[in-house]
Ligand code: LAG
């Protein structure tokens with residue numbers, strides 16, 4: 001379950017948070033496929049409760065009311081069409097699977113597909129689920145429970161969300177049916193929401209009943225779904241991520257926390273010379289890595305001081321390091337602009353999501369940030385694809401916040417997060433030639449719109465990165481020779 005089944009030469013997925021299926025299909029064909037993205041995490045595709053009393057917040061999608069594929073993102077036919085079109089251009093789809101719980105208790109009770117529920121009776125007729133399918137006696141997780149009591153963390157309600165009992169045969173089967181339905185439509189895997197709140201033994205039974213990926217969508221026969229389990233483990237809790245790594249991959253929250261510290265100058269970049277398991281990170285194949293996600297970018301989930309699009313220079317630096325360094329399986333965040341922590345995606349008065357518009361410089365409009373369309377970010381996806389399995393070599397640092405390293409003889413990257421300029425002759429490990437820095441510009445035909453960097457016969461090049469430049473990174477690779 002630890003292989004994302006990317007098309008060959010691809011390495012990176014992006015979370016298109018709250019995007020509509022039709023828009024994602026277009027984005028696969030016009031941008032993600034051509035630019036070498038490996039896959040997309042989509043917002044939960046199953047029907048959720050509409051929460052008008054909070055102006056349709058983003059988090060209503062974490063309150064399932066059925067497993068029908070009808071949401072603000074689209075219906076089943078649109079979903080199937082998206083998966084088909086994305087797979088056809090080499091971009092995989094990963095589903096955010098909400099299987100720990102159903103909704104909370106509300107006065108309104110209509111879902112995005114018209115289903116209703118009777119919360120007082122734990123009755124969800126469109127699944128159907130009833131009282132016997134939930135954990136009793138009913139209890140709600142408190143912050144103390146995380147330190148002491150794994151049974152309460154797993155059998156009580158997370159934020160008052162009705163807690164399914166995955167120990168029962170019937171619940172397992174409903175969940176497996178839902179996930180196998182998605183596999184039949186061509187998805188490549190799942191994010192398991194709130195995995196910490198479910199028993200590893202129950203999850204194992206569910207994973208083992210999943211079908212192989214659908215060969216009609218280009219997967220090799222016998223391919224198992226990629227599974228990455230959301231377990232927030234920053235240390236100090238009774239439940240650890242290590243209880244889940246034998247099952248499948250796990251989200252590595254320490255990764256973004258430590259890189260956010262380093263790139264916001266709470267730690268020096270030079271210490272990143274031994275980035276990886278030495279930092280207490282999960283082993284490479286176990287780790288789904290990211291800087292921010294939809295929760296911690298707005299102070300939900302683990303919270304902490306996480307860099308986001310709002311601190312763009314530091315954020316692009318941290319993302320560049322994530323993509324330049326080989327440790328882990330990276331995921332990018334693609335956001336809508338938000339000014340309060342509840343606000344849903346751009347929508348009209350009826351609650352319909354408004355599509356992103358695409359500007360002439362390839363950036364997005366209509367309230368969508370589209371970090372994945374920032375040149376400094378998509379260019380580093382290409383860098384990572386090119387670097388492949390090569391190791392980090394020729395680490396250089398100035399004893400402070402200026403660092404540089406090579407990826408085999410395929411790529412070279414330098415960072416300056418000091419208050420003074422970087423001017424150094426450094427080993428790039430690349431063949432002699434002229435290269436286009438893919439951060440300050442890009443290769444377009446035979447010209448380069450950014451810095452040109454000349455590598456000599458000894459592999460060395462003169463590198464300049466001013467402290468006040470727009471970006472703190474220089475990156476060149478075998479594919480950026482110009
Ligand atoms: C997750 N991972 O384990 C998701 O990444 C996270 O976004 C989900 O919480 C959570 N687990 C449940 O799937 C989000 C919001 C919560 C929100 C919840 C359900 O962070 O704030 O709770 O989704 O919509 C909301 C209200 C609560 C209320 C609850 C129940 O904020 O005050 O008690 O709904 O009605």
Ligand code: CA
Pocket residue numbers: 100153154155156163164197198
């Ligand atoms: Ca639970």
